[in-house]
Amino acid sequence: MDFKEQVKSSVDIVKVIGEYVRLRRMGATGRYSGLCPFHQEKTPSFSVNQSRQFFKCFGCSVGGDVIKFVMDIEGMTFWETLNLLAERNGIPIPKRTEYSDAESKLRGALMDMHALAARTFQANLRSPQGGEAREYLVRRGLSDEMIEAFGLGYSDPGWDSLTKRFSAEGFSAELQESSGLVRRRQESSGHYDSFRGRLMFPIHNESGKVIAFGGRAMSSEEQAKYINSPETPIYRKSYVLYNLHRARDGMRHSNRVVLVEGYMDVIGVYAAGVKEVVASCGTALTATQVRALRRHADTVIVNFDPDTAGINASERAIQLLLDEGLRVRVLSLDGGLDPDEYAKQHGAEAYRAKLESANGYFHWLADRARVKFDMRTSEGRMDAFKFLLPSIQKISDRLERASIANDVAGYLGVETGLVLDQLKRSATERRAPVPQTPAQASISAIERILLTALLAGQDVREQILPRLSAQMTEAFQTREIVDVLRQMAPADGPVPFEALEGRLSPAAQSLLHQIIAADDTSDETQRLEHAHACLRRLEADRRKGQIDGLRARVKSAEGEGRLDEALRLMAELTKLERDNQKGEGL
Ligand code: GTP
Ligand code: MN
Numbered sequence: 001m002d003f004k005e006q007v008k009s010s011v012d013i014v015k016v017i018g019e020y021v022r023l024r025r026m027g028a029t030g031r032y033s034g035l036c037p038f039h040q041e042k043t044p045s046f047s048v049n050q051s052r053q054f055f056k057c058f059g060c061s062v063g064g065d066v067i068k069f070v071m072d073i074e075g076m077t078f079w080e081t082l083n084l085l086a087e088r089n090g091i092p093i094p095k096r097t098e099y100s101d102a103e104s105k106l107r108g109a110l111m112d113m114h115a116l117a118a119r120t121f122q123a124n125l126r127s128p129q130g131g132e133a134r135e136y137l138v139r140r141g142l143s144d145e146m147i148e149a150f151g152l153g154y155s156d157p158g159w160d161s162l163t164k165r166f167s168a169e170g171f172s173a174e175l176q177e178s179s180g181l182v183r184r185r186q187e188s189s190g191h192y193d194s195f196r197g198r199l200m201f202p203i204h205n206e207s208g209k210v211i212a213f214g215g216r217a218m219s220s221e222e223q224a225k226y227i228n229s230p231e232t233p234i235y236r237k238s239y240v241l242y243n244l245h246r247a248r249d250g251m252r253h254s255n256r257v258v259l260v261e262g263y264m265d266v267i268g269v270y271a272a273g274v275k276e277v278v279a280s281c282g283t284a285l286t287a288t289q290v291r292a293l294r295r296h297a298d299t300v301i302v303n304f305d306p307d308t309a310g311i312n313a314s315e316r317a318i319q320l321l322l323d324e325g326l327r328v329r330v331l332s333l334d335g336g337l338d339p340d341e342y343a344k345q346h347g348a349e350a351y352r353a354k355l356e357s358a359n360g361y362f363h364w365l366a367d368r369a370r371v372k373f374d375m376r377t378s379e380g381r382m383d384a385f386k387f388l389l390p391s392i393q394k395i396s397d398r399l400e401r402a403s404i405a406n407d408v409a410g411y412l413g414v415e416t417g418l419v420l421d422q423l424k425r426s427a428t429e430r431r432a433p434v435p436q437t438p439a440q441a442s443i444s445a446i447e448r449i450l451l452t453a454l455l456a457g458q459d460v461r462e463q464i465l466p467r468l469s470a471q472m473t474e475a476f477q478t479r480e481i482v483d484v485l486r487q488m489a490p491a492d493g494p495v496p497f498e499a500l501e502g503r504l505s506p507a508a509q510s511l512l513h514q515i516i517a518a519d520d521t522s523d524e525t526q527r528l529e530h531a532h533a534c535l536r537r538l539e540a541d542r543r544k545g546q547i548d549g550l551r552a553r554v555k556s557a558e559g560e561g562r563l564d565e566a567l568r569l570m571a572e573l574t575k576l577e578r579d580n581q582k583g584e585g586l
Pocket of ligand 2 (some may be wrong): 261264265338340
């Protein structure tokens with residue numbers, strides 16, 4: 001068995017996908033469904049088929065095996081995906097150099113360099129040279145446990161200790177530069193460390209590998225408070241959320257996540273016992289990040305800093321979260337404190353109580369509106385209401401929408417009549433065409449049953465295919481698939497998917513995915529019985545077609561006085577009808 005087959009046969013697609021998407025079991029048939037992680041949707045059209053080890057989304061029509069899923073969701077190459085799955089399942093990995101493509105090699109080396117850097121920074125922090133940094137952490141109230149849990153470290157203030165370390169390990173200058181951890185000197189030749197004398201926060205991807213760092217200055221004299229890794233082949237800022245890999249389990253359990261602004265906030269909230277907390281890494285929140293959140297929880301509690309930048313960022317984040325269909329609450333802490341400071345000053349319990357009491361985003365937005373507009377005039381109050389209107393329109397439930405509109409109007413002191421007016425007006429504007437997901441061609445039950453049987457095993461194919469004439473499948477929507485199956489060499493067991501898929505047109509591939517995803521039979525005998533029943537139906541249909549045709553010919557021969565011919569056709573007809581009765585009795 002080659003490496004890929006070995007990996008595929010040792011993992012279960014439901015378990016793997018279940019770590020990225022909340023899946024619900026559909027009946028007892030090994031079929032699961034959930035919200036598609038690859039497009040925005042509010043009702044699940046993403047389906048995973050355990051017996052086929054296959055996934056398919058009926059909304060955006062992505063589909064494939066477990067490897068395809070992990071490649072797409074992690075943005076990894078084929079070999080990285082194999083390695084990741086192998087590693088998680090204790091399968092020995094063949095030497096990277098023997099197998100992988102250039103891109104996987106590059107990314108693999110960058111990952112190795114980041115792991116090495118993280119270890120080095122951590123060792124520095126524990127060593128005598130980390131004394132000042134340790135003191136700083138104590139001052140900020142970080143326990144050893146948190147320092148350990150978050151893998152915090154310290155970068156050597158000298159110019160090139162990490163650079164030297166990389167060189168000693170045999171990483172080329174080119175690799176070092178593309179890691180973002182090392183820079184080329186401008187004036188003279190040589191390289192130097194990007195992070196020097198800073199407190200180091202490792203940033204992980206969703207599978208828990210270090211892919212970047214944030215480095216905090218320890219004195220306020222430093223020009224930049226934080227320096228973050230640049231984008232590299234393994235680090236795309238708009239995709240990554242700080243702490244997501246540690247937050248995932250908590251998010252699943254509580255069905256919520258706390259979104260904060262900074263690394264320190266994440267650690268502070270986590271230390272207060274709320275593990276479902278994440279931050280974007282010093283950039284504005286993106287739709288991709290929001291989708292990553294939505295895979296694990298429905299509610300987001302936005303808890304940004306109470307300064308102007310934080311407030312503006314909250315406004316943007318709220319809109320984005322609503323657009324992606326999440327439920328949003330906002331926590332603004334009193335005393336101008338950020339989450340980290342609040343938890344330190346008032347204690348973990350007080351912070352958690354605040355979180356529980358966080359209001360829906362409307363209250364927060366309404367308060368924003370009261371500050372922004374002149375509430376003494378009726379125009380100002382109306383403007384404030386209009387400021388809130390887009391968010392009100394995003395509420396999909398009509399009754400809830402009307403009730404919140406009334407609440408808000410009351411809170412802002414706007415007349416109810418005007419409110420209803422505005423709601424109606426914007427509802428008409430809103431009725432612009434909504435983009436529809438492409439209509440799914442529905443496959444007839446007969447085709448579906450026959451094909452799932454044909455895909456199941458060689459013995460089934462041997463029984464069914466010879467009886468399935470080209471004429472019978474002529475009108476099949478899935479004719480192309482059947483034709484390819486007819487041409488394919490006999491194989492033991494289920495049809496090798498890639499081989500089949502590779503020979504199909506995109507349209508037929510999509511049909512194939514649909515069939516596989518809808519396959520909920522677990523009983524192979526039943527599958528075969530159903531297939532035979534379908535065959536009998538098709539055969540009967542064919543005979544009926546022939547009989548009807550003959551009858552028409554008899555009639556026209558009689559009508560035109562060709563009696564010899566009519567008699568001959570009658571005899572044929574009788575024989576066919578007799579056969580047919582026998583056939584139906586089968
Ligand atoms: P403390 O100030 O130590 O409590 O850290 P913090 O994590 O709370 O940081 P802060 O609230 O100031 O900033 C929020 C996030 O923005 C940080 O975690 C960084 O990701 C990012 N950030 C802050 N300052 C800078 C900067 O000077 N440069 C860059 N690139 N990012 C920054
Ligand atoms: Mn802070």
